[in-house]
Amino acid sequence: TDDTFAIARSYEASFNTLGIPFHCYCKKDNGIYEGMNNAVEHSSGSFINFMNAGDTFIAPDVLDHIFCKNDSTGTDIIYGDAVEYEYGRYYYFPKNYENIKYAMPFSHQSVFARRELLCRFPFKTSYRIASDYDFLLTVSDLGCHFRDCGIPVCIITKDGLSTVDLYETFVETVSVQHAHGTDRFTEKQYVKKCRSAKIRQFGMKHFPEFIRLIIRRIQRYVRKQNTAVPASVIENRCL
Numbered sequence: 192t193d194d195t196f197a198i199a200r201s202y203e204a205s206f207n208t209l210g211i212p213f214h215c216y217c218k219k220d221n222g223i224y225e226g227m228n229n230a231v232e233h234s235s236g237s238f239i240n241f242m243n244a245g246d247t248f249i250a251p252d253v254l255d256h257i258f259c260k261n262d263s264t265g266t267d268i269i270y271g272d273a274v275e276y277e278y279g280r281y282y283y284f285p286k287n288y289e290n291i292k293y294a295m296p297f298s299h300q301s302v303f304a305r306r307e308l309l310c311r312f313p314f315k316t317s318y319r320i321a322s323d324y325d326f327l328l329t330v331s332d333l334g335c336h337f338r339d340c341g342i343p344v345c346i347i348t349k350d351g352l353s354t355v356d357l358y359e360t361f362v363e364t365v366s367v368q369h370a371h372g373t374d375r376f377t378e379k380q381y382v383k384k385c386r387s388a389k390i391r392q393f394g395m396k397h398f399p400e401f402i403r404l405i406i407r408r409i410q411r412y413v414r415k416q417n418t419a420v421p422a423s424v425i426e427n428r429c430l
Contacts, residue, residue, distance in 0.1 A: 224314035267335035273298035
């Protein structure tokens with residue numbers, strides 16, 4: 192209803208000029224992950240990256256750095272840092288693959304996954320928010336090779352489901368971890384965490400903006416994700 196398809200199609204000439212294959216499809220789906228699975232079916236490349244609305248690569252030469260300057264043979268998942276834009280500020284979302292059992296290790300917008308893996312293990316549509324995390328845990332459990340590209344990959348806006356729907360995100364994340372053999376909390380701790388997530392979600396949806404800003408800054412401090420990105424990095428947009 193917002194002309195997304197027409198806007199996407201308007202880029203076709205620019206892609207053709209650069210010699211880049213361009214395909215645009217519009218199909219009804221039952222959620223984010225079914226849409227992403229549909230995209231995988233139509234894809235043809237070796238690696239796939241999912242960029243959400245409002246998100247961008249951090250610089251025009253990102254793909255050159257990742258693929259032209261490195262050999263991807265034997266690599267299944269390539270990942271890097273992300274920059275998050277929230278309430279007028281930019282923050283680093285630091286990657287942490289070593290912590291994958293306990294938290295989403297990096298932003299999915301900074302991930303390039305082998306197409307064959309995405310075909311073998313499509314996103315589970317039973318999850319509404321955390322299916323990308325489930326996919327990463329699945330391929331990690333299989334021993335697939337993850338490679339850190341060593342650079343920031345993207346700028347993402349923090350207004351998606353996982354930022355606003357804090358309670359649902361927490362519950363799904365714990366469910367995914369349990370399905371992969373990790374139980375982080377006792378039943379008492381889980382109930383307490385759920386209660387806290389509900390309160391924070393209510394605040395993010397209904398409190399004035401300055402209260403939401405305080406909530407998010409506290410979260411960033413607790414999660415050690417409060418490192419601000421210098422304005423020069425954003426302005427230059429060059430790696």
